[in-house]
Amino acid sequence: MSENIDKIINELHIYEKKLLKSVETNENKNPEEIAKEARMDVKSVMSAAGSLASKKIIQVNKIVDDTVSLTKDGERYAKGGLPERKVLSALFTQKKIPMKDLAIKSGIDNKDTKIAIGWLVRKKWAKIDKGTINLTEFGEKSVNKEGNDEKLLELLLQKGRIKTNDLDDDLLKGLDNLTNRKNLIEINNKTLHKFKILDNGLAILEKGFDIKEEVTQLTSKQLKDGSWKNLKYRPYDINAEYPEFFPGKGHPLRKIIEEVREVFLNLGFTESNGPILESAFWNFDSLFQPQDHAAREMQDTFYIKNPNNSNLPEKDLVEKIANTHENGGNTNSEGWNYKWSEEIAKQSVLRTHTTGISTRFLKDNKPPLKMFSVGRVFRRETITYKHLPEFHQVEGIVAAEDINYQNLLGVLKEFYKKLGFEVRFRPAYFPYTYLSTECEVYLEEKESWIELGGSGMFRPEVLEPLGVNVPVLAFGLGIERLAMIRYDISDIRMLYKSDIKWLRDIPISNGIKLD
Numbered sequence: 001m002s003e004n005i006d007k008i009i010n011e012l013h014i015y016e017k018k019l020l021k022s023v024e025t026n027e028n029k030n031p032e033e034i035a036k037e038a039r040m041d042v043k044s045v046m047s048a049a050g051s052l053a054s055k056k057i058i059q060v061n062k063i064v065d066d067t068v069s070l071t072k073d074g075e076r077y078a079k080g081g082l083p084e085r086k087v088l089s090a091l092f093t094q095k096k097i098p099m100k101d102l103a104i105k106s107g108i109d110n111k112d113t114k115i116a117i118g119w120l121v122r123k124k125w126a127k128i129d130k131g132t133i134n135l136t137e138f139g140e141k142s143v144n145k146e147g148n149d150e151k152l153l154e155l156l157l158q159k160g161r162i163k164t165n166d167l168d169d170d171l172l173k174g175l176d177n178l179t180n181r182k183n184l185i186e187i188n189n190k191t192l193h194k195f196k197i198l199d200n201g202l203a204i205l206e207k208g209f210d211i212k213e214e215v216t217q218l219t220s221k222q223l224k225d226g227s228w229k230n231l232k233y234r235p236y237d238i239n240a241e242y243p244e245f246f247p248g249k250g251h252p253l254r255k256i257i258e259e260v261r262e263v264f265l266n267l268g269f270t271e272s273n274g275p276i277l278e279s280a281f282w283n284f285d286s287l288f289q290p291q292d293h294a295a296r297e298m299q300d301t302f303y304i305k306n307p308n309n310s311n312l313p314e315k316d317l318v319e320k321i322a323n324t325h326e327n328g329g330n331t332n333s334e335g336w337n338y339k340w341s342e343e344i345a346k347q348s349v350l351r352t353h354t355t356g357i358s359t360r361f362l363k364d365n366k367p368p369l370k371m372f373s374v375g376r377v378f379r380r381e382t383i384t385y386k387h388l389p390e391f392h393q394v395e396g397i398v399a400a401e402d403i404n405y406q407n408l409l410g411v412l413k414e415f416y417k418k419l420g421f422e423v424r425f426r427p428a429y430f431p432y433t434y435l436s437t438e439c440e441v442y443l444e445e446k447e448s449w450i451e452l453g454g455s456g457m458f459r460p461e462v463l464e465p466l467g468v469n470v471p472v473l474a475f476g477l478g479i480e481r482l483a484m485i486r487y488d489i490s491d492i493r494m495l496y497k498s499d500i501k502w503l504r505d506i507p508i509s510n511g512i513k514l515d
């Protein structure tokens with residue numbers, strides 16, 4: 001120490017020096033007093049103290065200085081006695097009391113009966129048997145014995161506020177007991193800091209040092225009059241604490257949507273869109289979904305009262321689709337064999353998927369084409385960790401002469417790979433595709449596979465009425481679940497909560513795997 005004491009002094013920060021000097025005059029000062037005296041703020045005092053302590057120049061002692069006081073309820077019990085005590089006294093003379101007569105027979109408030117019974121049993125003063133409260137032997141012995149909780153209540157009533165450090169073992173047990181009850185006492189936690197100068201500190205003080213204000217900024221005046229030459233400059237402290245700050249950033253769900261868009265734009269897909277308030281015609285009929293299909297039922301789909309009568313497209317197309325449903329129309333299929341209703345097709349729904357955008361797009365655009373769309377969809381789902389009644393899908397189609405099912409799997413694999421997901425494919429069924437596939441991803445935490453979305457080759461019954469005569473691969477994939485896995489959240493609802501902490505803690509970079 002002695003050889004390098006000059007070096008240590010030299011490296012002391014001005015706040016450390018000020019603190020040392022201040023503590024030297026009196027070791028009993030608290031940080032607030034030191035701050036005032038040395039014209040520092042309390043935070044600087046504490047960080048200087050921490051730094052001096054780490055160099056073994058001073059020692060920082062933390063002293064718990066909690067105080068306890070009564071709440072309003074606590075005061076009421078302290079004055080009138082604990083309800084179980086009152087019941088115990090009543091039991092002493094009556095031996096047993098029917099539960100329903102408790103308030104009248106013991107003179108406690110109705111609202112206290114539950115509490116009284118609970119504590120009578122906990123304190124083993126009474127036993128409950130078939131709706132009757134019976135005094136126990138232990139209860140009988142306790143009649144004239146004040147409990148530690150009661151002693152503390154009394155003391156608090158006398159003194160108002162007590163330091164927990166001043167409580168003896170018995171009263172500390174009482175404190176424990178009272179803390180276990182709701183709302184009787186209030187504990188005010190406080191920690192005091194006391195500083196003690198260690199030998200190293202004494203040596204430094206003996207050696208002596210001066211406190212020269214350090215400048216952090218040069219003025220033009222100092223430069224002109226030459227005083228800059230003699231100034232002491234505060235060195236940069238790259239370990240200094242800095243206030244936390246939270247830069248603005250996109251919402252994680254928004255970010256993943258942008259990523260998804262980027263993937264498809266880079267793959268040469270055209271972006272399209274469609275209405276959220278959709279006709280049943282585009283949402284269901286154009287997809288060869290029969291009008292009595294389960295997914296169309298009220299419990300699955302949000303039907304809209306106003307407007308309840310959507311417009312249908314040109315008659316020719318409506319007729320073709322109606323025919324295809326009824327008898328297969330110009331396709332080789334037999335259709336669904338029922339009487340197609342225009343009324344049902346005109347119903348307004350909140351779109352249950354974005355697949356209607358694909359049929360709308362195919363009506364207006366000639367293949368070859370690649371189209372994708374991102375949008376909200378709505379289903380009457382019960383909310384769970386993986387289900388929301390409202391979520392986003394990315395929909396897409398590729399239509400061209402040589403497109404086949406293998407290409408579909410290829411596109412999906414590529415898409416998920418670009419986002420950093422490994423998926424498996426499972427055979428599936430949709431009324432509008434054949435073959436059909438569901439993509440799934442494994443969720444470690446839930447130890448199960450979860451569905452990410454559906455896909456398939458559009459059936460001729462979908463394509464023929466739209467005038468499309470090339471194969472079309474199609475997919476509709478959920479986006480929230482991707483966000484859920486990417487950001488490692490076990491509950492999908494998190495994405496729609498204003499949970500500031502979670503949003504702040506998510507790194508700015510969106511964690512895309514770059515290859």
Ligand SMILES: N[C@@H](Cc1ccccc1)C(=O)O
Pocket residue numbers: 352353354355430433453454455456474475476477
């Ligand atoms: N529309 C289906 C997904 C899908 C889209 C396109 C083809 C096949 C399936 C769904 O919402 O689950």
